Amino acid sequence: MAANPLTSHKPLVIALVLSLILVGGFATALILDEDLRRYTIAQIEEITNEEGEKVKRVKIEKPEPNEKQVREISRNQERKKREELKEKAKELRETVFEIEEVVEAQKKLKELPETEWDRIAQQAQDLAEAAKEFNEHLQAIDAPANLETAEPEAESLEELVEEYAELINEMKDSAVTEEDAKKASLAARNLRNKANSFQSKFDLATSQSPTEDKAAATELRDEFRELAQQINEHYKEMAEFEKSDHMLQIMPEPETEETDLTELQLDDQLGVELTAPIGEETPLGNELLTDDQLEELNTAELYQEIQKMSEMVDEAFAEGKATELAQEKGMSLEQARDEVYKPESDKGPDLGNALSQNNPSTREEFQQFNEALKDATKAAEQMSRSAANRKSALTGESGKQGNQGQSSGDLQAQLAQKNEIQAKMNLLAQNAGRGQGNVQDMRGLMAENYSLNGGGLNGGGQHEGQAASMSYQTDMSQNALPSKVRLDAKRTLAQAIPGRRLDMNSKRQGWIFLDTWYVIGPWQRPKRKDSFAVKFPPETLIDLDATYEGKMSRYRKERMELKWRFVQTENIRINPPDEINDAVYYGYTEVFCEAATEVTVAVASDDMAKLWINDLVVYEDSGLSGWQMDEGFRTILLKPGYNKVLIRLENGPVVCFFSVLMCPTEALRN
Amino acid sequence: MPRNVYEDDEDVALSMSPLIDCVFLLLIFFLVTTMLKKDLRDVEHLNLPISRSSLEVPPDESVLAIAIDAEGGIYLEGEETTIGQLLEELKVIEQDDPERRIRLDTDESTPFYRLVEVLDALSFRNLRNVGVRTYHEKFD
Numbered sequence: 001m002a003a004n005p006l007t008s009h010k011p012l013v014i015a016l017v018l019s020l021i022l023v024g025g026f027a028t029a030l031i032l033d034e035d036l037r038r039y040t041i042a043q044i045e046e047i048t049n050e051e052g053e054k055v056k057r058v059k060i061e062k063p064e065p066n067e068k069q070v071r072e073i074s075r076n077q078e079r080k081k082r083e084e085l086k087e088k089a090k091e092l093r094e095t096v097f098e099i100e101e102v103v104e105a106q107k108k109l110k111e112l113p114e115t116e117w118d119r120i121a122q123q124a125q126d127l128a129e130a131a132k133e134f135n136e137h138l139q140a141i142d143a144p145a146n147l148e149t150a151e152p153e154a155e156s157l158e159e160l161v162e163e164y165a166e167l168i169n170e171m172k173d174s175a176v177t178e179e180d181a182k183k184a185s186l187a188a189r190n191l192r193n194k195a196n197s198f199q200s201k202f203d204l205a206t207s208q209s210p211t212e213d214k215a216a217a218t219e220l221r222d223e224f225r226e227l228a229q230q231i232n233e234h235y236k237e238m239a240e241f242e243k244s245d246h247m248l249q250i251m252p253e254p255e256t257e258e259t260d261l262t263e264l265q266l267d268d269q270l271g272v273e274l275t276a277p278i279g280e281e282t283p284l285g286n287e288l289l290t291d292d293q294l295e296e297l298n299t300a301e302l303y304q305e306i307q308k309m310s311e312m313v314d315e316a317f318a319e320g321k322a323t324e325l326a327q328e329k330g331m332s333l334e335q336a337r338d339e340v341y342k343p344e345s346d347k348g349p350d351l352g353n354a355l356s357q358n359n360p361s362t363r364e365e366f367q368q369f370n371e372a373l374k375d376a377t378k379a380a381e382q383m384s385r386s387a388a389n390r391k392s393a394l395t396g397e398s399g400k401q402g403n404q405g406q407s408s409g410d411l412q413a414q415l416a417q418k419n420e421i422q423a424k425m426n427l428l429a430q431n432a433g434r435g436q437g438n439v440q441d442m443r444g445l446m447a448e449n450y451s452l453n454g455g456g457l458n459g460g461g462q463h464e465g466q467a468a469s470m471s472y473q474t475d476m477s478q479n480a481l482p483s484k485v486r487l488d489a490k491r492t493l494a495q496a497i498p499g500r501r502l503d504m505n506s507k508r509q510g511w512i513f514l515d516t517w518y519v520i521g522p523w524q525r526p527k528r529k530d531s532f533a534v535k536f537p538p539e540t541l542i543d544l545d546a547t548y549e550g551k552m553s554r555y556r557k558e559r560m561e562l563k564w565r566f567v568q569t570e571n572i573r574i575n576p577p578d579e580i581n582d583a584v585y586y587g588y589t590e591v592f593c594e595a596a597t598e599v600t601v602a603v604a605s606d607d608m609a610k611l612w613i614n615d616l617v618v619y620e621d622s623g624l625s626g627w628q629m630d631e632g633f634r635t636i637l638l639k640p641g642y643n644k645v646l647i648r649l650e651n652g653p654v655v656c657f658f659s660v661l662m663c664p665t666e667a668l669r670n
Numbered sequence: 671m672p673r674n675v676y677e678d679d680e681d682v683a684l685s686m687s688p689l690i691d692c693v694f695l696l697l698i699f700f701l702v703t704t705m706l707k708k709d710l711r712d713v714e715h716l717n718l719p720i721s722r723s724s725l726e727v728p729p730d731e732s733v734l735a736i737a738i739d740a741e742g743g744i745y746l747e748g749e750e751t752t753i754g755q756l757l758e759e760l761k762v763i764e765q766d767d768p769e770r771r772i773r774l775d776t777d778e779s780t781p782f783y784r785l786v787e788v789l790d791a792l793s794f795r796n797l798r799n800v801g802v803r804t805y806h807e808k809f810d
Contacts, residue, residue, distance in 0.1 A: 042702070378749070385758060500794055516790055544754035564753075566787040592794070642761070 035066040070366050071359065078299055078358050081373045085302045086294055088380040092309045093288050095387040099313060102395050103320040104283035105411040109419075110327050116241055119332040120184075121172045123234050124165040130227050131161040137220060144213030147205055147220065150198075157198055161231075164191055185235075185242045192235040199228045284319065286312045300355035303376045307347050310383040317390040318342040321540050327419075329533070341537040343546065345386040348379025393541050393615070395453070414452055421449050422616065429610075431621040431632040437485050439633040442618060443598060446637040449616060485668075487602065487630035496572060496661060501592040502599065502638070511602075511663045513572045514589055514645065518544055518564040521576055522583030524551045525650050531584075532610055532622065532648070538586040542646065551583055564588070573627065573657040576649070587647045587658065593638045598665040604631045605658040608650040614643055624652040627659070635665055711748035712775070713737040719778045721804035730771060734763065737775035742784040745775075753787065760795040772800045 030037055045059045113119035135158045138151060164187050171180045202224055206217040282288055289297075289305060297305060318340060326336035354372035428440045498515030526534040537548050550562040565577055567587075576585040603611050603619045606627040611619040618634050625631070649658050716737055736756070737745040744751055746759060763770055772792060776785055792800055 382755065501796075516794070544757065545752040566753075566783060566790075568786065568790060590794070592796075 038066075067361055070361070070363075074358055074360055074366055074369055077370060077373060081377050082299050082302065084377050085299065085306065085380050088377075088384045089289075089294055089302060089306050089309070090291070091384050092306060092313070092387055095384070095391050096286065096288065096309050096312045096316065097282055099316045099320065099387075099391050099394060100283040100286070101411060102391075102415075103316050103323060105415055106320060106323045106327075109412050109415050113332045115334045116332045117168075117172055120234075120238060120241060121165075121168045123230075123237070124161075124168040127227070127230060127234060128158075128162045128165040130230065131158040134158075134220075134223055134227055137223065144206075144209045144217045144220075146209045146213065147202075147217060150202055150205055153198055153201070157194055160191055160194060164188065181242045185238050188235045188238040192231050195228045195231045199224060282312070284312075284316055298356070299358070299373070299376070300352050303348075303351055303355055303380065306380050306383060310345055310347055310387060313387040313390055314342070314344055317394055317541075320394045325535075341535070341540045343390075343537065343541045343543060345390070346379070346382060348383065349375055351376050351379075390541065418449065418452055421445050421452070426617050426620070429617045429620040429634070431619060432623055434632060436628060437487070437630045437633065439485055439600070439635060441635050442616075443635055443637045446614075446616060450614075450637070450639050485600075485630065485633050489629045492629060492661070493572060498570070500589065502597055502662070502664065503594060510667060511661045514591065514660045514662070515570070515574075516566075516568045517574055517587040517589045519567045519574070519576050519585060519587045520548070520562050520564045521585030521649075522551045522560070522578075522580055522651075523548075523562070523585075525582045525584050525652075530622075531608070531650060532620065536584060536586065536648075538588065538646065539648070542588055542644070544588070551580070572629075572659045572661070574659065575655075575657045579651060579656050581651060581653050583651045583656075585649045585651070585656070587649065589645050591638060591643045591645055591662070593640055593643065595640050597638045598635065599638050599662050600633050600635045600665050600668055602630060602633050602661040602663075603647070603658070604629050604661075605647075605649055606656055607652045609658050610648040611660065612644075612646040614639065627657065629659065629661070711735040713739060713745045713748060715739060716775055717778050718775065718803060718805040721806060724804045724806045726806075727801070733771040733773045735773050735775060736788060738777065738780045738784050738788060740777040740779045742781050744784075744788065753791075756788070757791055757795075760791060760797060764795045764797060768796055769799055770797065772797055773803050774800060775803045 042058045044056055046054055046056050049055050113122055135151075135154050138147065138154050167187060168184055171184065203221060206221040209217040288309070294302070294305070318337070321342075322333060322336040322340040325331070325340050326333050329336075331339075351372045354368065355376060358369060360366035360369050425442060425445050428442055428445070431438070434440075492511050496511040496513045499512040500514060500516055502512070520538060523536050525531060528534070537546070544564045546564075548562045549559040551560055552558070553560050567574060567577060569575075574587065576587075579585075601611070601613075601618065603609055603621070604627050605621060605625075607624040608622050609619065610617065610621070613636060618636055619632065621631060645660065647658060647660065649656060712735070716739055735745075735747050737748070739745070744753060744756055746756060751759070774785070774788065789800070792798075
C-alpha cells in the first residue's frame with residue numbers, strides 16, 4: 001500500500017533534521033563568534049514613570065558594530081576626508097604662492113626703505129645730491145657775478161651735507177643705537193643752522209644783485225630755499241625719530257635682499273612652473289610642501305599644515321597691505337607694518353590630538369573622531385575660502401583664475417599699470433571744486449583695470465562660460481557724455497526704485513537706489529584736513545563677521561564694539577543706525593549685473609563720502625557739505641556678476657546720511 | 671496495521687491560525703525594525719512658530735536648511751555659521767543649483783530684522799524657492 005502523504009513521517013523527519021541543522025549551526029556560530037553573542041536586538045530597561053512606578057520597557061537599539069567594523073568604518077571615513085583636506089591644502093598652497101608673488105612684485109615695484117633709519121639715510125643722500133647740484137649751478141659760468149662771494153660758504157655747506165649723509169649711511173650698516181641717533185640728530189641740527197644762516201645771507205645777496213642778473217639770481221635763490229626747506233624738514237623727522245623707540249629695534253639682517261635676487265633669477269628661468277610650486281620656498285621665504293610630502297602626512301599633520309598655510313596667507317596679506325600703505329604715504333615698511341590693520345582669519349579649532357588617534361573602540365570614541373574630522377574639513381574649507389578672499393582683496397582678482405603663467409616681470413608691469421590707473425581714478429573721483437551735477441567719465445579706466453585683472457571679468461566666479469578675453473572696450477558707446485546733468489530731486493525721489501540687481505531687459509529703466517547695506521561704525525573721525533588718509537579696517541578687508549573697536553563712548557568711557565549691521569530702507573537716504581558727531585561709518589553692499597553695464601552713479605552725502613566700486617575709488621567728496629542728490633555724477637563700468645560697493649561716510653556735526661543712485665547710462669541718454 | 675484515522679475525514683482544510691501567526695510575526699518584525707529617521711540638520715533649541723495655514727510637504731533630502739534661533743544666531747544645515755559665511759555659501763549655491771529648495775526654520779522669538787536680512791540675502795542671490803517651516807499640530 002502506498003503511503004498516504006498525510007500519514008507519512010518522512011516530512012516530519014526532514015523538518016526535524018533541518019531545524020536541528022539550523023539550531024546547531026546557530027549554536028556553533030554563537031560559540032565561535034563573540035560578536036554574535038554580544039549582538040542585541042533590544043534591551044529591557046527599567047524606568048520610573050511620572051507616577052513613581054517602576055516600569056519595564058523594551059528599548060530597541062541599532063545593532064552595535066563590532067570593534068573591527070568600527071575601525072574599518074572610521075578608517076574609510078578618514079580616507080575620504082583626508083582626500084578633501086588634501087585638496088584644500090593644495091588650493092591653499094596655490095593661494096599662498098600667488099599672494100606672496102604679488103606682494104613680492106609689489107615690493108620690487110618701488111624700492112622701499114625697510115626701516116625708518118633707511119628712509120632717513122635715503123633722505124640724507126638726496127640732500128647731499130641736491131646740495132651738490134646747487135653748488136654746480138652756483139659755480140656755473142653764467143651765474144651772477146656778485147654771488148661768487150657765496151661760493152666758499154656754499155662749498156663748505158655741501159661738504160657738511162655730504163659728511164652728514166656719509167655718517168648716517170655708515171650707521172645704517174650696523175644696529176642704530178640711541179647714541180647714534182643722538183649724534184645724527186646733533187649733526188642734523190648743526191646742518192640746519194648752517195643752512196638757515198646761509199639762506200639769509202644768500203637772500204640778501206640775491207636781492208642786491210644787478211638787474212641784468214636778477215632772473216638768474218632769483219632762480220638760484222629759489223633753488224636754495226627749497227634745499228633749506230628740505231634740510232629743515234629732515235631735521236624735524238630726525239628729531240622725531242630720536243624721540244621714538246624705533247632705534248631700539250635691531251636692524252634686520254640684509255638677508256631678504258639676497259633671496260630676492262635668487263627668486264628673481266628663478267622667476268626668469270622657470271616662468272610658468274613657479275606657479276605650481278614643487279615643494280620649495282615661496283617668495284617671502286616660507287616653506288611649502290610638495291605633493292608627495294602632502295601625500296605622506298597623516299590627517300592631523302595635514303590639518304596643522306593647512307592652519308600654518310592660512311597663517312602664511314594672513315602674514316602675506318598684511319605685508320602686501322603694508323607695502324601698499326608705504327608706497328602711498330612714503331613711509332618705511334617698518335612703520336607701515338605697525339600702522340596697517342592685520343586681519344586674522346579663523347584658524348579653526350585645535351584638533352591635533354583628536355585627529356591623531358584613529359583607533360576608536362567604543363561608539364563614543366568613534367563619534368568624537370568623526371566630529372573632529374567633520375570640524376577639520378569645515379575649518380579647512382573656511383580657511384581656503386578666506387585665503388581666496390584675501391587674495392582677491394589684494395590683487396583685485398576674483399575667483400580661482402589667478403595670474404598663472406606670469407613671470408614676475410609681467411606681474412610688476414601689471415601692478416605698475418594698475419597703480420597708474422588708480423592714481424588717475426583718484427583724480428577723477430575728487431568732487432571738490434567741481435560744480436554741482438558734474439559728470440566724470442571713468443568707463444575707460446575701469447575697463448582697463450578689469451581687463452588687467454583678467455580673471456576679474458567673471459565677478460565672483462559668476463558666468464564662468466563667458467570668454468575671459470571679452471573686451472570691455474566694445475561695450476562702450478562712443479557717444480560723448482553730457483558734461484553736466486541736472487536731476488529733478490522731487491521727480492527722482494518719487495520714481496527711483498530700490499534694488500541691487502541691474503537687469504538689462506527690465507522694463508523699469510531709470511534711477512535705482514541701493515537700499516540694502518551692511519553698515520559699520522562709528523570710528524573717531526580724524527581731526528585733520530585730509531581725514532580720508534586715515535584708513536580704518538574695512539578699507540583693508542571687508543569681513544562681515546569681524547568685530548572692531550570703534551570710537552570712545554561718551555557715557556561708558558570705553559571703546560564701542562563695532563559689528564556690521566544690516567540696514568534696509570524705503571528711503572533713498574540711508575542713515576547709520578546710531579549716528580553721532582565726529583564719526584566715520586562704512587557701508588558695504590553688492591550690485592549684480594548680468595552683463596558688463598555702463599552705469600551712471602550719483603553719490604550724495606551729508607557730510608563727507610568716498611565711494612569704492614570693485615576696490616577702485618569712484619567718488620570722493622571732502623568738505624562738510626549738506627546732502628544734494630546731484631552732487632556729482634560718475635559714469636562707470638560694472639562687470640558681470642557681483643560688484644562690490646563700499647562707501648565711507650564721515651559725519652561732522654549733527655546728522656549724517658548718504659545715498660547712492662545708479663542708472664544705466666543708456667537709459668539716461670534716451 | 672493501524673487504522674488510518676484521517677481516511678474518513680471528508681473536509682481537509684488549512685488552519686487559519688498559523689497564517690495569522692505569520693502575519694503577526696511579520697508585522698512585529700517591521701514594527702521593530704522600522705526606524706524613523708531624524709532630521710540631523712535640525713537645530714534642537716528652536717521653538718517653531720505655530721501656524722494653522724501650513725501645508726505638509728514631503729520630506730526632501732536636498733532641501734537646504736537655514737535656521738535662525740531666538741538670539742539671531744544663524745545655522746546652515748544644522749551647523750552654526752555667520753552671515754558672512756552664509757553669503758559666501760549662497761553664492762556657491764546660486765552657481766550650482768539656483769532652483770534648490772530652501773527651508774527657513776525660525777524660532778517664535780527670532781528678531782524679525784534677522785529674518786529679513788536672510789530673506790534679502792536669498793533674494794539677492796536669486797534663490798526664490800524658499801519656504802518657512804512652522805509647527806502644525808496635525809503634522810508634527
